[in-house]
Amino acid sequence: MVCAEAVLSELPVITNPVTNAADVIGDAILLARTDDADSYALEIRKLIEDRSLYQSLRVACRGYAHQFLDPARGYAMSVDRLIKRLLPALVN
Secondary structure: OHHHHHHHOOOOEEEOOOOOHHHHHHHHEEEOOOOOHHHHHHHHHHHHHOHHHHHHHHHHHHHHOHHHHOHHHOHHHHHHHHHHHHOHHHHO
16 A cells, blocks of 8 residues: 555656565666565665655656546456456455
């Protein structure tokens, strides 16, 4: 949810490879090493010092925002599709 809020606000996301953010909003993120605060600090510093990088990530956010606004692609609908696929006998 936090990543969606950031993307909708056109704010770059700093996360790590353990999350699925790269699969969902790949071009709008910077990856830090898991469980490494210094790595996160380095990525924050990059955003502060490199205005071009910051702006390009903001622009990338715009390309991903639609998926968080489309009810057909929302969480509830995704869960519904998953249940129908995994447990068709219960749904029908």
